[in-house]
């Protein structure tokens with residue numbers, strides 16, 4: 001199953017239909033690698049594992065598929081050519097690393113489909129989901145602020161001197177390489193401001209052959225993290241033909257319903273939602289602070305409401321785990337009935 005033809009929109013609606021109306025996105029990726037012991041204190045963050053622990057990357061993808069995810073996102077969130085070059089890699093080697101992030105996710109999908117074919121049950125006794133279904137690989141692209149790793153990913157503040165052409169040239173080659181990598185779509189994640197959304201939209205118009213989604217983050221339930229208007233950001237996504245879904249990630253669950261309502265006012269494209277656990281990230285301490293986190297059951301208690309008011313792709317971001325994804329699957333009537 002791919003979305004890579006001229007008509008990504010039709011294919012997305014087809015995918016959603018085959019997924020039972022709501023598709024499930026995976027959960028936190030980098031934080032899950034950390035939970036398995038990876039040390040990601042590095043400017044490359046999760047992409048460091050593309051250099052050191054490819055087996056773990058593949059395993060985490062598989063864990064999410066076995067938890068019920070219909071879409072897995074590659075380990076390329078913070079994989080930038082500039083970031084690899086700063087570590088002494090050549091341009092060719094850096095591009096090969098981006099390709100590798102997609103190859104590993106595709107391998108996990110193949111292994112998963114084999115396991116499904118070899119299993120007579122849609123469920124194993126230890127609670128794994130082995131149901132043959134369409135799976136998409138989304139090539140993750142984090143923001144310029146994520147590359148800077150200085151907290152601007154959550155402030156959206158790139159300074160007054162920032163301009164559109166700079167951001168386009170920063171992202172261009174990575175987006176081109178990922179678009180040719182065999183991924184089904186590009187996931188622009190945690191987009192912190194309007195100028196970066198505009199840069200992505202213009203890049204997509206430069207002959208990029210696969211569709212994309214735009215996912216913004218918010219810290220007040222009203223605007224995106226920079227203070228730019230969410231509706232203006234979502235309008236940029238709406239006007240771009242290559243964009244097949246718009247939504248929110250890495251934002252506390254309590255803000256989500258309000259954000260869905262704002263997005264819905266300006267687009268008819270499918271809305272995607274993958275909040276974090278609600279804990280806050282302290283950029284100075286480089287730690288998650290467990291003051292406002294919600295347990296999986298509470299997170300999951302919101303999910304049906306998000307779908308009722310308009311979300312059609314739901315998953316989790318930082319600090320959510322395969323257990324969160326399993327719980328999302330169990331709570332969605334369309335998913336749980338097909339598992340019985």
Ligand code: MET
Pocket residue numbers: 027028029030031046073077140189190250317318
């Ligand atoms: C800071 S948001 C990170 C998003 C990325 N997909 C991950 O889960 O690692």
Ligand SMILES: [Zn+2]
Pocket residue numbers: 249250276317318
């Ligand atoms: Zn996150």
